[in-house]
Amino acid sequence: MGMTHVTIQEARARIAPYITRTPLLRLRALDEYLGCEVYAKPECLQVTGSFKYRGAMNKILSLSDDQLQRGIVAASSGNHGKAVAYAARMLGVKATIVLPHTAAQVKVDTIQKWGAEVVRCELAERFEVAQRIADETGGAIVPPFNDKAIMAGQGTAGLEIAEDCPDLDAVVIPVSGGGLIGGVSCALKATLPKAKVYGAEPAALPRWTASLAAGQPTSVEKKATVADALVSLIPGDACFPYVAQNVDAFAAVDEEFILKGTKLIVSEGKLVCEPSSGIGAGAILQGLIPVSETDKLCLFVSGGSVSLEQLGNL
Amino acid sequence: MGMTHVTIQEARARIAPYITRTPLLRLRALDEYLGCEVYAKPECLQVTGSFKYRGAMNKILSLSDDQLQRGIVAASSGNHGKAVAYAARMLGVKATIVLPHTAAQVKVDTIQKWGAEVVRCELAERFEVAQRIADETGGAIVPPFNDKAIMAGQGTAGLEIAEDCPDLDAVVIPVSGGGLIGGVSCALKATLPKAKVYGAEPAALPRWTASLAAGQPTSVEKKATVADALVSLIPGDACFPYVAQNVDAFAAVDEEFILKGTKLIVSEGKLVCEPSSGIGAGAILQGLIPVSETDKLCLFVSGGSVSLEQLGNL
Known part of the structure; x- marks a missing residue:
């Protein structure tokens, strides 16, 4: 559609x-x-x-209950990561945010404060790592734009x-x-x-x-x-x-x-x-x-x- | 009233x-x-x-046509001076703004750009100077708050x-x-x-x-x-x-x-x-x-x- x-x-x-x-x-x-x-x-x-919160929220609310129970995964060190973590918290859904080692500590702290699990990796690997976590857990990826x-x-x-x-x-x-x-x-x-x-x-x-x-x-x-x-x-x-x-x-x-x-x-x-x-x-x-x-x-x-x-x- | x-x-x-x-x-x-x-x-x-623009505009619009023709005077190096100068320009009224020698040049420039006449004086004298100009010209003082x-x-x-x-x-x-x-x-x-x-x-x-x-x-x-x-x-x-x-x-x-x-x-x-x-x-x-x-x-x-x-x- x-x-x-x-x-x-x-x-x-x-x-x-x-x-x-x-x-x-x-x-x-x-x-x-x-x-x-x-x-x-x-x-x-x-x-x-x-504005990232609008899209993240719409995507997460469009997932099935089954998918939501398995959690959501996103890779982003910026506004998208914050948006997904906060939306997950509001909806009581488990979120894993994949952040590069280069991400500022203040962003890591904010995302963790909102209850998301943070996984660190190399910058170039972040989408792969997110996909691997989604595959292992059956969780849904919340992509940044595409x-x-x-x-x-x-x-x-x-x-x-x-x-x-x-x-x-x-x-x-x-x-x-x-x-x-x-x-x-x-x-x-x-x-x-x-x-x-x-x-x-x-x-x-x-x-x-x-x-x-x-x-x-x-x-x-x-x-x-x-x-x-x-x-x-x-x-x-x-x-x-x-x-x-x-x-x-x-x-x-x-x-x-x-x-x-x-x-x-x-x-x-x-x-x-x-x-x-x-x-x-x-x-x-x-x-x-x-x-x-x-x-x-x-x-x-x-x-x-x-x-x-x-x-x-x- | x-x-x-x-x-x-x-x-x-x-x-x-x-x-x-x-x-x-x-x-x-x-x-x-x-x-x-x-x-x-x-x-x-x-x-x-x-917000100073609200009060300045209301005051100026409350003056008689006679008063407006003789111009308006205000003493202020800050937001009030800018508000009076801009309101006067919008209404096609002559404004004189009394500024202390200590006022930042950028404020002087802004007020002059809006067509107001700027008179400089010592900080402590500014209200006296404004009153003297009003007395001489028959113009109306636009006070900052009282x-x-x-x-x-x-x-x-x-x-x-x-x-x-x-x-x-x-x-x-x-x-x-x-x-x-x-x-x-x-x-x-x-x-x-x-x-x-x-x-x-x-x-x-x-x-x-x-x-x-x-x-x-x-x-x-x-x-x-x-x-x-x-x-x-x-x-x-x-x-x-x-x-x-x-x-x-x-x-x-x-x-x-x-x-x-x-x-x-x-x-x-x-x-x-x-x-x-x-x-x-x-x-x-x-x-x-x-x-x-x-x-x-x-x-x-x-x-x-x-x-x-x-x-x-x-």
Whole structure:
């Protein structure tokens, strides 16, 4: 079964008791910098601090009772790991989170505090290790993005944006593997067909720009980026067709502008956001997305995993 | 004429075309730290970055056409000066802002960018200089807090809180001269009589604790505080009776807890707030305000005037 507007609506009803229905914020202070009427979807205020909780919750609630009894497994040192651990706790399900030895201790502590079992391994082995645990226990893997239930969960944020601003002109969404933009673009094109949907990815890792040009998921060379939550080297094959159909254009944003966009959202927008979320504002500052003064534009602020020290260094 | 629920409602209609109707945010991530259901009124997202714009706009819109033609004058190096300059620009009125020589150049630049004339003087002389300019030009002074139209403007935020959470149990408001809490407590007691209203002031400058004990505005000794927007030495005499009638209790918060509260709102609440706004969370962390697990409590986040460098130093 595919992901559709209907499966996103079903996801919304399913996860409603657990998530924060985040508002759409009007960030007037950003208008003069970005040249349009600026709104933000502040998923930094979502439970566990990012939109990842929507998809993880929808996926877990879509599993059978049998599967839930055998537990769930996820590999992620970032927002996805936190989201899965917290969702499992809320639902009384056993979770195992596979974390690389390089994961920060504070993340390990948080995930353990929420009752998940933590298994450490080498960074490159983490998906293998997760699969092995799932095979041994009969538990279900909760993947970070390449899954229709995950995408439908993330898409619920799109339904909320459409409800809150029916005359929206455009939304800019940070992109890595494609789970968030896959769901949100599907929801928006069904509810606000005239609104443009733009993706923003690091210019250092232009997998979507490359893949859409090639007509299929195409991997790019590994490079460093300050947008440390947007590091997939290849689009998810489950996400690719939805993104190809529903996204109007992609911007490949330079590191300098990712940081400028982040700084703008924090210092003028007054929202704590990670560089991976500031990339949308960066795309506009770099002139990669066309806007006019009367456009109502929504920045998707996907998460706030950034330390006070990092903020100081901006 | 006094300030009443009715004059606050009139203020609301008057300023509605100009202000941001800020939402009430649910900050679930703070529940475990503060021991209750935490909400925030994010006036850091208000036009000019603080609630001050509400009162300034209401005051200016209450002046006669004659007065407006002669211009307006305000003395403030902080949020109030920015609010008056911006409101004047929106209304096409000439504004003169009196700033001490110690004011940061970035604030001077911002205020000038908005078209206001800036007059520099010694810090201690600023109110005298403003009065002299008003006398010479026939212009009207827009005071920072000790005025019923200013209070009524700030009170509009209270009407919004009551609308957004009709079963609110308590609100905690940062306090300096009393303009904000005077208006908001009046609005809340009229709309949600069961909700408790708490004021939070720096323990270093306990003018409200002292004044309420004395039964009249009483000044305290000048001392430094990290809450640099809460430095009035004496309550406003126009504010005092409203606060005495409508506020349930005051908390005098230690410097250490002002900083802890600020850090909590930024790092876990994901809102950029100045120490003068973090004081409410600090009051609860210090155990000065009684809360229970099922209480719905609103932190009034009054402004976000804080640099990235200051955030890094938290």
